[in-house]
Amino acid sequence: MSFIELDDILSTSVLYDGYCNYSEIFKIHKPSINSLLNKSNDYNNKLYTREFLYKFRNTFTINKVTFPITKGDIISYEIYNVIDLFNNENIITKAQNISMEEDELEINLNNIELDNIKIRIISRRNIYPRADEILIIKSNS
Numbered sequence: 285m286s287f288i289e290l291d292d293i294l295s296t297s298v299l300y301d302g303y304c305n306y307s308e309i310f311k312i313h314k315p316s317i318n319s320l321l322n323k324s325n326d327y328n329n330k331l332y333t334r335e336f337l338y339k340f341r342n343t344f345t346i347n348k349v350t351f352p353i354t355k356g357d358i359i360s361y362e363i364y365n366v367i368d369l370f371n372n373e374n375i376i377t378k379a380q381n382i383s384m385e386e387d388e389l390e391i392n393l394n395n396i397e398l399d400n401i402k403i404r405i406i407s408r409r410n411i412y413p414r415a416d417e418i419l420i421i422k423s424n425s
Contacts, residue, residue, distance in 0.1 A: 288420040299335035332410045336403045343399045345423040350390045351413040364402040395423045
């Protein structure tokens with residue numbers, strides 16, 4: 285198996301429920317406060333979202349993506365290719381109502397060529413794999 289290595293990745297970002305990093309200082313103005321209140325209300329249903337964005341140095345043929353999970357926590361996942369700077373996206377695959385009893389989720393991408401990938405995961409708990417635990421496996425060909 286051949287993996288996308290650290291040297292192959294141009295940049296990575298993790299979005300926490302729509303925000304790039306909780307440690308960043310938010311500007312205090314009405315839209316920011318409303319947005320934070322809306323996010324707070326979203327937690328009433330106990331679902332949490334993370335988006336992992338990877339921009340590669342080159343185009344790679346991707347066979348699959350795997351990452352560790354906690355049994356029963358993952359609700360759904362979606363994998364996208366970000367098309368342009370305006371964040372227009374092309375969905376590659378998605379699954380909902382996942383009932384995983386495994387310790388690892390393996391998503392087959394059928395050897396698709398990508399220069400970036402966005403992985404959106406929705407979970408019952410606010411526990412996610414670290415960006416370095418997500419393995420992007422290249423095609424053997």
